[in-house]
Amino acid sequence: MEVTRSLPRIALIGTGGTMSSLGTSSLDLMDYPEYGTKISPDEVLQRVPEAAQVADIQTVPFRSVGSTALTPADWFGLRARIRELAREQPQLAGVVIVHGTATLEETAFFLDLTLDLDLTVVLVGAQRPISAVGTDATMNLIGALRVAADPASRGRGVLVVLNDEIHAARDVVKASTLRLQTFRSADFGILGVVDPDGVHFYRRVDRDRSPHGLFRQLPDDTVVPRVDILYSYAGADETFVEAAIAKGARGLISAGLAPGIPAKAEHAALLAALKQGVAVVQCSRSSSGRVAARRHLRENGIIPGSDFSPQKARILLALGLSAGLSHEELVANFTQC
Numbered sequence: 001m002e003v004t005r006s007l008p009r010i011a012l013i014g015t016g017g018t019m020s021s022l023g024t025s026s027l028d029l030m031d032y033p034e035y036g037t038k039i040s041p042d043e044v045l046q047r048v049p050e051a052a053q054v055a056d057i058q059t060v061p062f063r064s065v066g067s068t069a070l071t072p073a074d075w076f077g078l079r080a081r082i083r084e085l086a087r088e089q090p091q092l093a094g095v096v097i098v099h100g101t102a103t104l105e106e107t108a109f110f111l112d113l114t115l116d117l118d119l120t121v122v123l124v125g126a127q128r129p130i131s132a133v134g135t136d137a138t139m140n141l142i143g144a145l146r147v148a149a150d151p152a153s154r155g156r157g158v159l160v161v162l163n164d165e166i167h168a169a170r171d172v173v174k175a176s177t178l179r180l181q182t183f184r185s186a187d188f189g190i191l192g193v194v195d196p197d198g199v200h201f202y203r204r205v206d207r208d209r210s211p212h213g214l215f216r217q218l219p220d221d222t223v224v225p226r227v228d229i230l231y232s233y234a235g236a237d238e239t240f241v242e243a244a245i246a247k248g249a250r251g252l253i254s255a256g257l258a259p260g261i262p263a264k265a266e267h268a269a270l271l272a273a274l275k276q277g278v279a280v281v282q283c284s285r286s287s288s289g290r291v292a293a294r295r296h297l298r299e300n301g302i303i304p305g306s307d308f309s310p311q312k313a314r315i316l317l318a319l320g321l322s323a324g325l326s327h328e329e330l331v332a333n334f335t336q337c
C-alpha cells in the first residue's frame with residue numbers, strides 16, 4: 001500500500017528585499033534597489049517551483065520594500081502577524097520571512113526577544129536579486145524552508161539561513177556588502193548547516209532570550225523610545241551626542257573605539273548625558289569581542305554592551321526602556337541575554 005506523507009505547513013511571509021527584487025537585466029546585481037521592482041511571495045514561489053517539494057506553503061504578503069525602509073513599528077506589526085498565523089493555524093510547523101539583508105539581523109533579534117511561540121521562525125534573504133544570473137535567492141529559500149520544516153529547529157530561537165548556514169538571531173551580523181557569505185556569527189560561530197542530505201545542528205545558544213518574559217508582553221502598538229548610535233572616530237566630539245539628546249533620545253549606544261572607549265570630547269558629552277538621565281550603553285565599533293564591565297563603566301552608571309553589535313544593543317536597550325526596567329535590570333539584560 002502506498003503511504004502518502006503530507007509536507008509540513010510553512011507560512012512564507014514577504015517583506016521584500018533582494019530575494020523579492022527584479023533588476024533591470026539579468027546582470028543587474030547592484031542598481032535594483034533604486035531602479036528595479038519588487039515581487040510578491042507568490043511570484044517568488046513561481047520562480048522557485050522546487051519549494052513545493054519541501055513544504056506545503058501558504059504565502060503571506062506583509063511589506064514589499066527594501067529592508068532599509070523598515071522601522072520598529074514594522075517589527076511589532078510582523079510579530080503580531082506571526083502570532084495571528086500561529087493562533088489561526090495550530091498545525092503550522094514554521095514561518096519563513098523573506099527579508100532584505102540590510103536590516104535582517106535587527107528584525108531577527110527583535111523577534112527573538114519578543115516572540116513566545118513554539119513554532120520555528122526563520123529569516124532568509126539573498127545577496128543577488130532573484131532575476132540575476134547566479135542568484136542565491138533560489139537555494140537560500142529552499143534552505144530556509146528545509147530548516148523551518150525540520151523538527152530539530154524548534155526551541156533554538158529565531159534563526160537566520162543564508163548560504164547553507166544557520167545562524168542564531170543574537171549573534172548574526174551582515175559582514176559583507178556583496179559577497180554571498182555575508183552573514184557571520186563572528187565570535188561564537190554558526191549553529192549548523194543545511195546541506196543536500198538535510199539539516200544539521202552543532203550547537204545551541206546558552207543565553208536568556210526573554211529576560212523576565214517582559215519583552216513578550218509588550219503590546220503591539222508599543223512605540224519604542226528613541227535610542228541613537230554614536231560611531232566613534234579619532235577626534236569625534238560632542239556634536240552627535242548633543243544632537244541625539246536634542247531630538248529626544250532616551251538612550252545612547254556608544255560604538256566606541258575598541259575595547260569600548262569613546263573619543264575624548266565625545267566621552268565628556270556622554271557623561272553629561274548620563275547626568276540628564278539618558279541611558280548609555282558602551283559597545284565597540286570593532287566587530288568582535290566583549291565590552292566588559294570595566295571599573296569606569298561601573299562607577300559612572302554606563303551599561304557594558306557585552307558582545308552585542310551597536311545595532312543589536314540598540315534593540316535590547318529600547319525594549320528595556322519600553323518595559324520600564326531599572327538601571328540594574330538593564331545591566332542584567334546585557335549580562336544575561
Ligand code: GLU
Pocket residue numbers: 016017018021032033034065066067068099100101102103
Ligand atoms: N539588500 C537590500 C535590502 O535590505 C536591498 C535594498 C532594496 O532592495 O531596496 O532590502
